Structure formats: structure tokens, C-alpha cells
Amino acid sequence: MTAAGETANGPTRDTAAAPLLACAKLTMRFGGLVALDALDLHVVRGEILGLIGPNGSGKTTFFNVLTGLYRASGGRIAFAGRDITGLAPQAVYRAGIARTFQRSRLCLPLTVFDNVMIGNHLRLSRGTGFNVFRRRALRRQYEESVEAARALAVIFNPQLAARLFDAAGALDMIDRRRVEICRALVNAPRLLLLDEPSAGMTRGETRELMDDILQVRAARPALTIVIIEHEMNVIERMTQRCVVLNYGRKIAEGPFRAVAAERGVQEAYLGQVVA
Amino acid sequence: MTGTAASRVAVDSQRTDLVVAAAAVAAIGAWLWAFLATDRVGVLATLLAVAAVAFVLAQRAAPRYRRALTARPRVATSLVVLVVCAVAAALRDQSYPLLMLCTVLLFVVACVGLDIQIGHCGIVNFAGAAFFGTGAYTAAVLAARGVPHLAVIAAGGVVAALVGSLLILPVLRTRGYYAALVTIAFGILFSTFLEVNDALGGPQGLKLHGIDLFGWKLNRDVTLGGSTASFYVNYFVLSLALAVAAFVFARRVERSWLGLAFDAVRLDEIAAATFGIGVARAKIVAFTLGNLLCGIAGAVYAMMQGFIAPNNFTFGESLILVSIVILGGIGNPLGILPAALIIVVVPQKLQFIQEYRFLLYGVLVVLILLFRPEGLLPRRIREYFPGSAA
Amino acid sequence: MDAGVLAQYVFNGVMLGVIYAMVAVGFTLFFGVLDVIQFAHGDVVMAGAFVGLATYLALHALGIAAPAVVVLVVACAAGLGMALLGAVIARWLILPLRAAPAFNTLLVTLMLGSILRELVRLFYPNGSNPQPFPRLLPAASANLGHFTLRLDTTLLIVTGLVTIVIVNLVVRRTRLGLAIRAVAQDSETARVMGIDFERVVLVTFAIGSALAGFAGVVYGLYYNEVNFDIGLLLGVIGFSAAVVGGLGSIYGAILGGFLFAALQTIGSVALPVSSAYNNVFAFAVVIVLMTWKPTGLIAEPASERV
Numbered sequence: 001m002t003a004a005g006e007t008a009n010g011p012t013r014d015t016a017a018a019p020l021l022a023c024a025k026l027t028m029r030f031g032g033l034v035a036l037d038a039l040d041l042h043v044v045r046g047e048i049l050g051l052i053g054p055n056g057s058g059k060t061t062f063f064n065v066l067t068g069l070y071r072a073s074g075g076r077i078a079f080a081g082r083d084i085t086g087l088a089p090q091a092v093y094r095a096g097i098a099r100t101f102q103r104s105r106l107c108l109p110l111t112v113f114d115n116v117m118i119g120n121h122l123r124l125s126r127g128t129g130f131n132v133f134r135r136r137a138l139r140r141q142y143e144e145s146v147e148a149a150r151a152l153a154v155i156f157n158p159q160l161a162a163r164l165f166d167a168a169g170a171l172d173m174i175d176r177r178r179v180e181i182c183r184a185l186v187n188a189p190r191l192l193l194l195d196e197p198s199a200g201m202t203r204g205e206t207r208e209l210m211d212d213i214l215q216v217r218a219a220r221p222a223l224t225i226v227i228i229e230h231e232m233n234v235i236e237r238m239t240q241r242c243v244v245l246n247y248g249r250k251i252a253e254g255p256f257r258a259v260a261a262e263r264g265v266q267e268a269y270l271g272q273v274v275a
Numbered sequence: 276m277t278g279t280a281a282s283r284v285a286v287d288s289q290r291t292d293l294v295v296a297a298a299a300v301a302a303i304g305a306w307l308w309a310f311l312a313t314d315r316v317g318v319l320a321t322l323l324a325v326a327a328v329a330f331v332l333a334q335r336a337a338p339r340y341r342r343a344l345t346a347r348p349r350v351a352t353s354l355v356v357l358v359v360c361a362v363a364a365a366l367r368d369q370s371y372p373l374l375m376l377c378t379v380l381l382f383v384v385a386c387v388g389l390d391i392q393i394g395h396c397g398i399v400n401f402a403g404a405a406f407f408g409t410g411a412y413t414a415a416v417l418a419a420r421g422v423p424h425l426a427v428i429a430a431g432g433v434v435a436a437l438v439g440s441l442l443i444l445p446v447l448r449t450r451g452y453y454a455a456l457v458t459i460a461f462g463i464l465f466s467t468f469l470e471v472n473d474a475l476g477g478p479q480g481l482k483l484h485g486i487d488l489f490g491w492k493l494n495r496d497v498t499l500g501g502s503t504a505s506f507y508v509n510y511f512v513l514s515l516a517l518a519v520a521a522f523v524f525a526r527r528v529e530r531s532w533l534g535l536a537f538d539a540v541r542l543d544e545i546a547a548a549t550f551g552i553g554v555a556r557a558k559i560v561a562f563t564l565g566n567l568l569c570g571i572a573g574a575v576y577a578m579m580q581g582f583i584a585p586n587n588f589t590f591g592e593s594l595i596l597v598s599i600v601i602l603g604g605i606g607n608p609l610g611i612l613p614a615a616l617i618i619v620v621v622p623q624k625l626q627f628i629q630e631y632r633f634l635l636y637g638v639l640v641v642l643i644l645l646f647r648p649e650g651l652l653p654r655r656i657r658e659y660f661p662g663s664a665a
Numbered sequence: 666m667d668a669g670v671l672a673q674y675v676f677n678g679v680m681l682g683v684i685y686a687m688v689a690v691g692f693t694l695f696f697g698v699l700d701v702i703q704f705a706h707g708d709v710v711m712a713g714a715f716v717g718l719a720t721y722l723a724l725h726a727l728g729i730a731a732p733a734v735v736v737l738v739v740a741c742a743a744g745l746g747m748a749l750l751g752a753v754i755a756r757w758l759i760l761p762l763r764a765a766p767a768f769n770t771l772l773v774t775l776m777l778g779s780i781l782r783e784l785v786r787l788f789y790p791n792g793s794n795p796q797p798f799p800r801l802l803p804a805a806s807a808n809l810g811h812f813t814l815r816l817d818t819t820l821l822i823v824t825g826l827v828t829i830v831i832v833n834l835v836v837r838r839t840r841l842g843l844a845i846r847a848v849a850q851d852s853e854t855a856r857v858m859g860i861d862f863e864r865v866v867l868v869t870f871a872i873g874s875a876l877a878g879f880a881g882v883v884y885g886l887y888y889n890e891v892n893f894d895i896g897l898l899l900g901v902i903g904f905s906a907a908v909v910g911g912l913g914s915i916y917g918a919i920l921g922g923f924l925f926a927a928l929q930t931i932g933s934v935a936l937p938v939s940s941a942y943n944n945v946f947a948f949a950v951v952i953v954l955m956t957w958k959p960t961g962l963i964a965e966p967a968s969e970r971v
Contacts, residue, residue, distance in 0.1 A: 069549070089551075093549060094551055101546070105545070107538065108542075109542065110538060111657065114657060118539045118546070118547065121536060121539075128560060128564070132528060138531060138532075139659075142659050184550075187551070442952075444956055452702045456901065456905060457955050457956070459901060460949075460952050461948070461952060463898075463901065464945055464949060468945050634783035634784065640772065640773075640776045641773055644773045645762070
């Protein structure tokens with residue numbers, strides 16, 4: 001368990017290897033508004049990348065285009081060597097990209113287990129006939145899934161595992177976030193996109209959640225993560241590299257400390273240089 | 276020592292709960308028999324008052340006993356089937372109450388289908404009666420051409436599902452209000468079309484013969500050991516079998532990954548899509564399954580009634596079906612039987628309100644939506660395999 | 666086709682378009698303010714027509730016969746009566762359910778429509794049969810070849826258009842209209858700015874329903890007959906017209922109303938089937954248009970925030 005204040009140790013970055021995710025000249029236009037402006041961004045296998053920038057700079061839009069919720073107006077996205085530009089969200093998920101949402105999108109009336117299994121649907125689904133008539137096989141699959149969900153939840157919090165069959169709506173904010181991350185992880189994605197995971201949480205809760213994420217990472221060293229955040233402590237602690245967006249364009253890139261000191265970045269956030 | 280004693284007490288209390296629950300179901304059955312058998316308004320009114328009071332009083336105690344039943348789905352289903360059969364047996368020589376019971380059971384089949392669409396997958400369908408009617412008219416046309424009746428019943432379902440697939444493109448591309456509008460338009464179009472189209476009987480409708488399944492002629496009175504029972508007992512057996520099958524089917528769908536996909540699509544399409552669930556596919560499956568059930572119910576209904584006309588399948592009738600689903604508890608097929616009994620049987624028995632029934636249904640549903648939107652039996656948290664350790 | 670016959674069809678089509686537009690504007694107003702579809706709106710039109718009819722019968726019984734007076738009183742009764750009904754519906758059915766899932770509001774208004782239909786059918790004398798609606802407008806007409814230019818229809822068209830223009834002016838040029846538009850755009854901010862949300866909703870429903878009441882009287886004066894179930898068709902077409910024009914846009918609703926009237930007229934002319942199929946055709950057009958352009962011909966500006 002990493003102590004607070006330490007940065008995560010990722011595997012050695014192999015700059016010669018092809019990046020896991022590469023966006024070239026990615027553009028997203030909403031009528032007259034340009035949300036992403038010829039964005040060039042890449043993510044290296046196994047790294048934790050921070051994506052920061054002032055409000056409205058296009059961070060969530062980038063996630064939405066990446067996961068197929070919006071159709072890019074221009075540019076290309078390559079993931080693990082494959083062109084995934086314009087794919088439907090289901091296909092993007094199948095390729096191995098999972099995400100959480102800025103505004104928590106859990107199905108609150110459903111149980112924690114149900115919510116996590118929504119993420120596992122690709123593996124589980126076998127058609128109407130199987131679900132209705134092959135009940136014994138379904139039961140076996142169900143019991144295996146319960147074990148898998150428990151194992152995943154335990155990484156975060158043993159109490160969470162105990163509440164597997166409570167309604168998601170009965171959980172508090174931090175546990176709901178954990179469930180969202182479990183849902184995103186259950187299908188063993190290659191790339192995990194976290195959209196402001198610390199939103200609405202106290203400092204202590206944020207620290208706990210980041211500990212959990214690092215624990216997950218420790219168990220799955222190949223997992224690549226991109227985090228959108230406004231909490232700079234989180235970025236500093238979790239990431240080795242970050243990218244700064246402003247008006248849909250990349251204005252800086254590099255380790256957090258270096259980027260935070262850049263004049264352009266400070267101007268973007270604050271409007272003027274901090275003395 | 277205390278461990279085993281404690282667990283033995285627990286098992287005992289579970290057993291008593293189950294016995295109490297079973298007794299309650301039996302009591303409801305007795306009530307139902309009395310309600311169906313009598314014609315005296317005084318008796319009917321008293322029975323209704325008793326039911327209302329019992330319902331209110333049972334609110335506190337009910338969850339415990341309901342759990343005792345739902346933890347053992349097979350026991351519960353067998354119990355209900357037994358009680359309903361007992362009621363039918365007690366009514367065996369009264370044709371009209373039996374016919375009502377059969378109608379209720381067939382409506383249950385259709386409404387279970389509608390519940391899959393509306394309650395689980397969130398597809399608004401105000402054309403339920405149109406799909407029911409499709410099954411009915413298919414049966415009329417095919418049976419007249421001598422097609423074997425088992426195939427006719429199946430065809431009723433299949434044709435309804437096919438007609439539904441015509442509507443699917445609009446339903447997929449639209450959401451919320453739009454889907455409601457498209458299905459309302461279709462529902463009205465269906466009955467209007469039948470009225471002006473003379474090839475299908477026009478406003479006078481079509482006549483049908485009774486069902487003949489491999490020699491079992493359902494329109495023949497049943498003689499058992501000297502006493503004669505109304506031929507509607509045959510239809511009761513068929514309707515009950517269909518109702519149980521539909522119910523078990525819907526329950527299995529709900530308690531499976533398919534049901535989970537439906538819920539995900541209903542609650543949050545975007546999240547569902549982001550995690551790989553095929554939204555369009557889920558909607559198509561739900562819509563088709565629901566219409567299949569409506570069509571099958573319609574086919575049997577047509578052959579049982581012996582006569583169908585366009586004004587049996589109007590938009591108003593679709594609203595009745597939706598009212599049953601809402602009253603019973605959206606998303607919970609268990610509530611559909613009591614709801615169907617209330618909505619179909621009560622106005623028939625209290626003839627003086629028969630004329631006002633659409634008005635009363637409307638007011639009832641409005642009141643439910645304002646004050647108890649979960650309906651009679653609220654939907655419960657999904658338990659894939661109730662009673663299992665997980 | 667003879668120019669006169671064509672002109673007749675166009676003229677009748679315009680009349681139909683005015684009626685549909687009046688209904689569609691109501692739908693679009695309600696959606697704009699509360700994101701809600703009032704499925705009983707068509708039946709409010711029907712109720713307005715019956716209120717008008719009942720008022721006429723009352724005036725007739727009282728011996729008041731001066732046509733101008735009668736028309737005015739009938740129209741006002743229908744308008745005010747429906748304004749009241751609209752406000753009551755908003756206050757007791759729509760507002761209480763705004764936190765519940767949208768399906769509940771949808772169903773409540775649908776059932777309300779059913780209730781209105783049944784109330785008229787059951788409690789209006791001989792309600793299940795079509796009721797003759799009096800001819801209150803001057804019957805003068807001019808014959809231009811095959812085309813009969815009727816004065817009463819012209820008056821109806823003009824009146825209908827004027828009421829739509831008035832409503833549009835109210836929404837675009839008055840302070841009340843500004844409040845309505847503010848709430849339609851962002852009810853949270855509007856509230857914070859001091860606008861009484863509930864009052865705006867009630868007033869909007871009153872205005873839209875008053876318009877529906879007038880539409881009912883116009884309908885009755887044009888067809889000289891009203892029936893308890895005219896609301897269903899009017900409601901479905903009015904709603905579709907509003908959707909096709911883009912929910913929330915008054916101009917779109919007007920456009921949609923005329924579009925539907927045009928399609929229906931063309932259909933009844935072009936299709937070689939009996940007029941009984943008119944309604945079938947109308948509903949089929951609704952389904953096709955909803956499939957093709959579910960968000961309207963004028964694109965809906967709002968979209969879901971991800």
C-alpha cells in the first residue's frame with residue numbers, strides 16, 4: 001500500500017515501443033463550437049496519464065469521443081495498433097477501453113452486483129435461450145460471477161464485498177465510485193479512463209480512493225490509466241506524466257511539476273501569471 | 276449446542292411463515308371463489324370491503340410472509356396454481372364465472388408480455404391490444420383455413436411478433452414520448468384499419484370455432500364420474516397452463532443476464548452502451564418477446580370467445596392492459612394476476628359500474644400514479660436464484 | 666385538375682392546418698416549459714368544444730340569439746373554461762409528478778384524456794352520439810367556378826391565425842412571455858432569478874389550454890358537429906405536428922400543423938381508396954414521420970449531457 005505523498009512507480013517507459021493509444025489531429029465540432037482542436041495525444045502502455053485543464057477545455061469530450069459516444073469531426077484514434085475512430089461504444093468497450101463518468105452513472109435501483117455485472121455483459125451474454133432454459137449452467141455462471149465480483153470488491157474494501165447485494169443507491173459517494181471502478185475493471189480492460197474520480201469527495205476520501213486505485217494497479221501492472229482531475233494533489237501523486245488541454249488543444253505535456261510551472265498553463269487556469 | 280438450537284428455531288419460524296403464507300393464499304382463493312360465484316350486490320360489496328381492509332392491515336406483516344414464498348419460487352407457483360385450480364373446480368358448472376377466469380388468465384399472459392417491454396426494458400407500448408388483436412385475427416383467418424390449432428396458436432404469437440417488427444424501427448429510433456406516440460398511432464391505426472377493411476370482416480368482425488387440440492375438443496362439456504362440468508373448464512386448463520408458462524418465462528428472463536441487460540437499457544442507455552450492451556438488440560428482443568405473448572393470448576382468446584370484432588382491440592383496451600401492469604406493480608409480474616382480477620372481474624360483477632369502467636380505470640390509475648406508483652406489489656431487488664447462499 | 670377544385674382543397678387544407686397548428690402550439694408550449702407531453706391536450710380541445718356547445722344551448726334557452734354576442738360568449742366560455750382546466754391539470758397532476766420518472770406523467774395525462782372522453786360520453790346528454798354544433802357565423806359565400814369561398818370558413822381561418830399570432834406575441838414580446846421562455850430554457854436559473862416557477866407553469870398551461878378551447882369551438886363551427894372522441898385524433902396529430910416542427914418551437918409547431926394538413930389533404934386526393942381510410946392514412950403518416958425524423962425537421966437544440 002503506497003503511503004500518501006508518494007508517487008506511483010510505473011514500469012519503465014519504453015519510448016521506442018508503439019503507444020497503446022494514439023490520437024492524431026482529433027477534432028470535435030458541435031455546430032460552431034470547436035471542443036477538440038486537432039488534438040495530438042498518446043498514451044504509453046502501463047503508464048498513468050493525467051489529463052488536466054480548465055473547465056470546458058475538452059477533457060470529458062475527449063473521453064466521449066474516445067469511447068464512441070460522439071463521432072469525431074476529424075482526425076484518427078489508434079488503439080493497440082487498430083483504428084477505432086468512429087466505432088460504436090460497444091465496439092470500443094470490446095476493444096478494451098473502459099471508463100467511469102464524471103456524473104456518476106450507476107443504476108441506483110439495482111444491486112452492487114448487478115451494476116458490476118453490467119460491465120461483464122460481453123462475457124456473460126449467451127442469448128435468450130441460454131438465459132431462460134439452461135438454468136443450471138446459468139446458475140454456475142452466476143456463482144462464478146459472484147466470486148469474481150467479490151474478489152474485485154475486496155481489493156477496494158472488504159465492507160464493499162459484504163454489501164454486494166445491497167442496492168447501489170444505499171451506498172455513500174465513495175463506495176459508489178468504487179463500484180463504478182469495479183464495473184469498469186470487471187472485463188479486464190487494457191485502458192481505464194477515470195473522469196474526475198475525486199469529484200464530490202473529501203480530502204480523506206480522495207486519498208482512500210487513490211490508495212485503492214494504486215492497489216488495483218499493483219495487482220494488474222499492465223493496466224494503463226488516464227485520469228481527468230481538478231485535484232492537483234491527485235495528479236501529482238498518481239501520474240508520471242500529464243497533458244494539459246485548453247480550448248481543445250494540447251498546451252503542455254510532461255511530469256506534473258514541470259507542467260505546473262509553465263507559464264502558459266498557469267495563464268490558462270488563472271488568466272494571469274502567478275508571481 | 277446453542278448454535279443448533281438457534282438454527283432449529285430459525286428453521287421452525289421459517290416453516291411457520293410458510294404455513295401462514297400458504298394459508299393466506301388459500302384464503303385469497305376462497306375469497307375469489309365467493310366473489311366469482313355470487314351475483315348478489317350485497318355480498319359483493321362486503322367481499323370488496325373485506326379485501327380492502329385486509330390489504331391495508333396486511334401491509335406491515337406482508338413482507339415477512341411474502342419472503343417466505345419468494346424464497347421458494349417453485350413452492351409458491353405450485354401453491355398459487357393449486358388454489359386457482361381449486362377455485363375453478365368449485366365453479367365447474369358455472370360457465371360465466373369460468374369464462375371470466377379464463378379471460379383474466381389470458382390477459383395475464385398478454386400483460387406479462389407488456390411488462391417485459393415496459394417494466395423491464397422501458398419500451399413504452401400503448402398498442403398491446405393491437406398485438407393481442409393481431410393474434411386473434413390471425414387465429415380467425417388460419418383456423419378458417421383448417422390449419423391445426425396448435426399451429427394457429429403459435430402463429431398468432433409469431434405474426435404479432437412480425438407485425439411488431441414493423442414497428443420496431445420507429446421504436447428503436449425514438450425514445451420516451453416519441454415511442455409512446457408511435458405505439459398510440461399504431462394502436463389506433465390497427466382498429467381503424469380493421470373497421471374499414473371488409474376483407475377481415477369489417478365492423479361486424481369474424482366468427483371462430485372452438486379449439487381442437489389433437490382430438491381434445493375444448494368446446495365439449497366435460498363429464499367426470501357422473502357429473503358434468505362446463506366446457507369452459509377445458510379453456511381454463513389451457514389458459515392456466517399458458518399463464519403459468521408466461522409467468523415462469525418472464526421470471527426467468529428477469530432473473531438472468533438478459534433481464535439485467537433490459538434493466539440497464541431502461542435505466543441508462545448510455546452507460547449500457549459504454550459497457551458493451553447492445554441497446555438496439557435488447558430492445559428488439561424485449562419488444563418481440565412481449566408481442567409474442569400478446570399474440571398467443573389473443574389467438575386463444577379469439578377461439579375461446581368464438582367471435583371477435585375490431586372494437587375488442589381498440590386503444591382503450593390497450594390502456595386497460597397498461598392499467599393492469601401499472602396497478603399490479605410495474606416490473607413485477609406477480610402483481611399482474613390480482614390486478615387483472617380487479618380490473619376485469621370487478622366491473623363485470625358489479626354490472627352497474629360496467630358502463631363507467633373506463634372512467635374508473637382512468638381515475639384509478641391516476642390515483643395510483645399520484646399516491647402509490649409502485650402498484651400493488653412493488654418490484655423487488657433482483658435475486659437470481661432465490662434461497663441460494665449468495 | 667380544375668383550378669377551382671384545387672383551390673377548394675387548398676382552402677380546406679388551410680383550415681385544417683389552422684386547427685392542427687392551434688393544438689400543436691399548446692403541446693410545444695407545455696414541452697418547452699416543463700419538458701412534459703400533455704397527452705390529454707386533444708381531449709381538452711374536445712372539452713372546449715363541448716363547453717362551447719353547452720354555453721350556446723344555455724344562451725339559446727335564455728333567449729339570447731344575436732349571433733355576434735353568442736359567438737363571442739361561446740368562444741370566451743370555451744377559452745376561459747379550458748384555461749381553468751389547464752391550470753387545474755398543471756397544479757394537481759403535472760407539477761406533483763415532475764420528480765417522478767417521465768413515464769408516470771405520460772401515463773397520467775393519457776389516463777386523464779381517457780377520463781375526459783368518458784366524462785363527456787357518460788354525462789353529457791346523449792354523449793355517445795355526435796352532437797350537432799350550431800352555425801353561428803354568417804353563411805354568405807362567393808362562387809368562383811368550382812371553388813366556393815365561404816365567409817364563415819374564412820373568418821375561422823383568420824380568427825385561428827390571429828389567436829396563434831397573439832399567443833406568439835405574448836411569448837415573444839411580453840414580460841410574462843419572457844418569464845415563460847426563461848423557465849423553458851433553464852428553470853433552475855429562472856427560479857434563482859426570482860421567477861415564480863409554479864406560477865409560470867400554471868399560466869403556460871392556462872394559455873395553451875385556452876388556445877385548445879378556442880380550437881374546439883373553431884372545430885365545431887367548421888364541421889358543425891362534435892363527438893366525444895375527436896380528441897384522440899387531434900391529440901395524436903397535434904403532438905406529431907409539434908414534434909415534426911421541433912418540440913419547444915412555436916414556429917415549428919405551426920409549420921408542423923400545416924404540414925400534416927397538407928399531407929392529409931394530398932392523401933385524400935391522391936389515394937384511390939375511400940375516405941374511410943383517411944384516418945388510417947393520417948396515423949400511418951405520423952408513424953413514418955416519427956421514424957424518419959424523431960427529433961423533428963428543425964433539429965432539437967438540447968441534447969443529453971454525458
